[in-house]
Amino acid sequence: MFVRLHKxxxxxxxxVGLFLLLLNTAIWFIDQLYFWPVLVLSLGLYxxxxxxxxxxxxxxxxxxxxxxYAPADGRVCAIEEVHEGEYFQEKRLQISIFMSPxxxxxxxxxVSGEVKYFRYHPGxxxxxxxxxxxxxxxxxxxxxxxxxxxxxxxxIAGAVAKRIKWYVGEGDQVxxxxxxxxxxxxxxxxxxxxxxxxxxxxxxxxxxxxxxxxARL
Numbered sequence: 001m002f003v004r005l006h007k008x009x010x011x012x013x014x015x016v017g018l019f020l021l022l023l024n025t026a027i028w029f030i031d032q033l034y035f036w037p038v039l040v041l042s043l044g045l046y047x048x049x050x051x052x053x054x055x056x057x058x059x060x061x062x063x064x065x066x067x068x069y070a071p072a073d074g075r076v077c078a079i080e081e082v083h084e085g086e087y088f089q090e091k092r093l094q095i096s097i098f099m100s101p102x103x104x105x106x107x108x109x110x111v112s113g114e115v116k117y118f119r120y121h122p123g124x125x126x127x128x129x130x131x132x133x134x135x136x137x138x139x140x141x142x143x144x145x146x147x148x149x150x151x152x153x154x155x156i157a158g159a160v161a162k163r164i165k166w167y168v169g170e171g172d173q174v175x176x177x178x179x180x181x182x183x184x185x186x187x188x189x190x191x192x193x194x195x196x197x198x199x200x201x202x203x204x205x206x207x208x209x210x211x212x213x214x215a216r217l
Contacts, residue, residue, distance in 0.1 A: 006106060008165055008182045009053025016049055052184070055106050058210035060177040063112070065146045068197070068215045069176065070207040071110045071153060072189045074099040076214075079203055084192045087117055087143055087152055092192040095199065095214050097207060099187055107155060107166075107181040107189060108209050109144070115172045116150065117143035120164075140166050140181070144174070149217050152192040155183055177210045193217070 005013070020042040028035045060069060078096035083089075099105060119141045138157040143150055155164050163184035168174060183189075197215040201207060207214065 004055050004057065005050075006053045006055035006182060008163075008184060009049075012184075013046075013050065013053065016046060020046060052101065052105060054104060055179075056104060058108070058177070058208070060210050063176050065111050065113065065148065065176065066217050067213050068110045068151065068191065068193060068217060069108070070097060070209050070212040070214050071108050071180070071191070072097050072099055072106070072183075072207075072209050073103040074189075074207060076201050076203055076205045076207060077188070078190075079199060079201070081195065082192075084152060086119075086141055088150075088192065091195055092152070093195050093197050093199070093215070094190060094192050095201070096188060096190045099183065099189065104209065105183050106179055106209060107183065109168075109174045109176055109178050109180045110153060110191060110214070111144050111146050111151065112174060112176040113144045113146040115142060115168050115170055115174060116145045117141065117152075118166075118168060118170045120166075138164060140164055142166070142168060142180070146217075149194055151194070151217075154190040154192075155181055156188040156190065157183065191215075 024039055024042055027038050074097040076095065077098040078094055080094055081091055082094045084092040121139050140155045142153045157164055166181040168180050174180065191214065193215055194217060197217050199215050200213045
């Protein structure tokens, strides 16, 4: 089966592939007794890294700004009312998705509209499920304005993921479901919705980007 790869992984896959090729070639000439075990381990390692960067095509079933689609694959790790202090300065409904190393790591726009606010924040690398990771870890903050509502999304780096990529900026007009970024090797995405939003998921539910409706505005 053909695996569609994300552009963020091409350089890493090329570098790792070249290193493993040279390593296995050297072992073949030094001691063929160890060649086959090392080859099997090398293929396993390369396959593990390869799956980090898969980028499956995901068409949204129905484009509708009243529906907030999951911006990432993963597990719902938080559903709670919190005070959002960076932009809104008010109580908001937070839904968080933990992206494990086995998940697709592409991030997508949960709604269509204008990017009203964007900030990149350097920070710590606490484990992604740590309560303070949303405010203390390396992260980005994006506020989407649909015309009828505003919602905030955060990409959060974790203990392993230390490479956040984003493709949006203030003033951009974006489409629901389009790629907006990538977090290498997993981590967490937070959404802060209007307090009256109707939640459509449950704690620990596995969700899929562009497929699972998280909430209705």
